[in-house]
Amino acid sequence: MVQARKDAGLTQQQLADKLGRPQSFVSKTENGERRIDVVEFLELCRLVGADPHNVLRRIEPSGSR
Numbered sequence: 001m002v003q004a005r006k007d008a009g010l011t012q013q014q015l016a017d018k019l020g021r022p023q024s025f026v027s028k029t030e031n032g033e034r035r036i037d038v039v040e041f042l043e044l045c046r047l048v049g050a051d052p053h054n055v056l057r058r059i060e061p062s063g064s065r
Contacts, residue, residue, distance in 0.1 A: 001048075
C-alpha cells in the first residue's frame with residue numbers, strides 16, 4: 001500500500017484527509033500496526049488508484065497458492 005500511495009503522488013496526510021482519518025491511521029496501517037477490514041482496504045485502493053487484486057498478489061506470501 002505504501003508504494004501504491006506514493007505512485008499516486010499522495011502523502012500520508014493527503015490520503016488521511018481523503019479518508020477523513022488522522023495521519024496516524026495511514027501510518028499504522030502501512031506499518032502493519034493496525035489491521036483494516038475489506039471495506040477499508042477497498043476504499044484505500046480506490047483512493048490511490050490501485051487494483052485490489054494486484055495489491056493482494058504483491059503482499060501474498062510466495063508458495064501459499
